[in-house]
Amino acid sequence: MSVIAAFYGGKSILITGATGFLGKVLMEKLFRTSPDLKVIYILVRPKAGQTLQQRVFQILNSKLFEKVKEVCPNVHEKIRAIYADLNQNDFAISKEDMQELLSCTNIIFHCAATVRFDDTLRHAVQLNVTATRQLLLMASQMPKLEAFIHISTAYSNCNLKHIDEVIYPCPVEPKKIIDSLEWLDDAIIEEIAPKLIRDWPNIYTYTKALGEMVVQQESRNLNIAIIRPSIVGATWQEPFPGWVDNINGPNGLIIAAGKGFLLAIKTTPMAVADLIPVDTAINLPLAVGWYAAVHRPKSMLVYHCTSGNLNPCNWDKMGVQVLATFEIQIPLERAFRRPYADFTTSNFTTQYWNAISHQAPAIIYDFYLWLTGRKLRMTKVMNQILRTASMLEYFLNRSWEWSTYNTEMLMSELSPEDQRVFNFDVRQLNWLEYIENYVLGVKKYLLKEDMAGIPEAKQHLKRLRNIHYLFNTALFLIVWRLLIARSQMARNVWFFIVSFCYKFLSYFRASSTLKV
Template sequence: MSANTIESDDQLINYNSPIVNFYSGKSVFVTGATGFLGTVLVEKLLFSCKGINNIYVLIKQSKDLTIEGRILNYLNSKAFHRVRNANPEFMKKIIPICGNLEENNLGISDSDMKTLQAEVSIVFHVAAKLLFKMSLATAVNINTKPTEQLIAICKKMRRNPIFIYVSSAYSNVNKQIIDEKLYTTGVPLKTIYDTLETENTRLIDIFLDKRPNTYIYSKALAEEVVGKEFDESAAAIVRPSIILSSIREPIPGWLTGSHGFPQLVGAACRGLLLRWHGDGTVVFDIIPVDHVANLIIAAAWETNERKLVGNKGVKVYNCCSSLRNPIDVITVMNTCLKYRKYFGTERTMSIFTPRYIMKKNYFIYKLLYFTYHTIPAAIIDAFFWLTGRTPMMLKTLNKLSNLSSVLKYFTHHQFLFLDSNVRGLLGRMEDIDRKTFNFDVTEIEWEMYLQNFVRGIASNYDSC
């Protein structure tokens, strides 16, 4: 394809795309930009919205690296390869803002604050600490309170920016059917703040109201904050389910690291953990990271459209796959195992049968786990000890078992995530925008997607 053809295509997109035109000449502020989802969001804005002005990204000062060093590593990642190839000058549009979510005013300096207040038209609040075993105080201080602070900052911005908050589809799983609307946690936020230091188990259970962990609860609280603060103006909440590797952009199968569920898949592909306590028939709601990024970008456009006609309030988008394109958890695992070849024979314990087994009955699960995992691991550790090497298999297995126990909640419970707002947004988009910012889950071919997912894990896998 010639350079002239590429230029013509870009002109056609700019001319016909309401979303691209919406971002043209505007600056955005992104928290969590260096994370998995945030990286894909920033890259997509640079690549597809070429007329965007600046992208200000909140970055925490590191002990080992300066802000300049962190942003250099960030921009040199594989995620930005196509932007570098298309036009390296676009990278200059990413401007770091030194800050810290746990500090007052997010740790942003006065000079940087003035810049944000003068320039920013759209705010994407993506940052969160995704750790299930946090104290209530830690979860609220890192996931809820910064949302309040960021909204306060937004209200001082001269351009009256569009605000998009990225929550979690599981923030309200104390209900079986989760609609695209705001829910109340039932406890006033002030009461929560007043009792943050109280680690009374009974009190925390009352607060969580059947939610499985403090992370999910802190996201639900943040949603309440957004709903309260934007009841007289327009904003949006995007609730993704379990975010996995990209389906197309920036690279098929792209992901950062191999933690959480990808770590379990990697362990299964290596023959380390092929038994899981759970219901294999439960529909596993997974979503490609680029689908989430595209929906976030489109939601900001629609929020502005609502704002222009005087619509107020917060619109919620459940970014999920289970309703329109379901796949159960055992199919996910066994499909992934079909592509264990990407790990190579030297990293795979091929003596184990490459088939995943899930059992709801805890006694049967423990019996299988002991027979097929504990005993072989103990034998291998004994061999290591006899040959002068450090025994490690039982320790590794214990770590993986702890991880699977943390995630088992999602394989024992079935939820229905309604998505009429997502489908409505997709229907209102122009054809060019539906192609450029695609988030239609009905088009996902799970076999091919999971093959690329495993390839991505294998390239990032770091043994426990």
């Protein structure tokens, strides 16, 4: 029997960000392994025309929750969606709901955040810093609270090369930033943002670092732990391999490569691709929640949830495997070109590829759409992909060392059964198999493509390959013909090649005649 699963039995658990990528997987695992838990409170806002109930209904009826419904048939009764907007004072939670949360909650998993790299400083501070402070204030009024687990990111200190499992101070106090945002207007805030974030690559990582500082400063006598996952990817094993449902992190680029939109990207091939499967990234907080509540460590512990130092994989290996899977086994439907990718570290080559292989074909394709009276779209899609690629460049061209002392220590504290049920040992991960399942998951669960369409997609790739060869041959012949017409040197080379071939063939024919 799993000690951790038993620990969550009968508990009231509060999750923020439960409608997000990590939040959904966390909720699924809790219901599947501890179906006897009392209730999961989730703080949700209405979105895209859907009420809270519709959002919860959609999540519970998704493929991800299929196994949960078998193990925990009354899952609908155990989930309590509470209206909340983390951008508002007191999260806009009603008095009655607030009372219930304060008096009943045993464990908090704080996953909500804005993960956009290009968010405004005001919004990112509000969500990643102020809301965290507000939640800690709420937590301090919860008499039954046993543990508060804060999900941060391994890149919150990506301005450093070696990162330990400690909280590093930010140059400016979070409180000062929160206070000044109250009276500064948006234009000024955006002007000072680059000066504030200094050597952080974007507002997201900077505000996550501020969020950690707030957790440290406002921890009072709470039992808190911080988890820092690196780049979170599709599920490895649970509830089934390859599940993924958003275009963040690598997902958008994987699609762009598979569809043949993206043929090159500025990447250091040997840099470590520090991916972590989402099921691993939630098993660790679940184990930490148990450990913090039961063992009550004297100080707040930080846990790195990374793969680089235990089971490294580089971008080259990852890129090659992604492309091979698309090309040979699981092509995407209606690809624009054959999946192919070049890794370049030079700015000049990147600009060249962007102009010749990305923007020019997009413009030509849009011209064709215009001629045939259809809506232009390729240039917009291509610009979006190139913008995303340039935002991710920072992470594709650097490697970090994260120490994992606390994570490994926790691993050794678990019983063999818990090590199996709440596995976060990435040393057991087979990258090639994982990437294959990941690519399959992108096709099946993210793009919702039918597997029955694979033969047709393969035929389409074959046609694209033939068009590619035909196009290259025609281009070569045209260029060569023009060169011969205009340059004496080209004519000499041509003459040399033809006479060499002729001599070689004559010699070959003569020697075979002699043998007879």
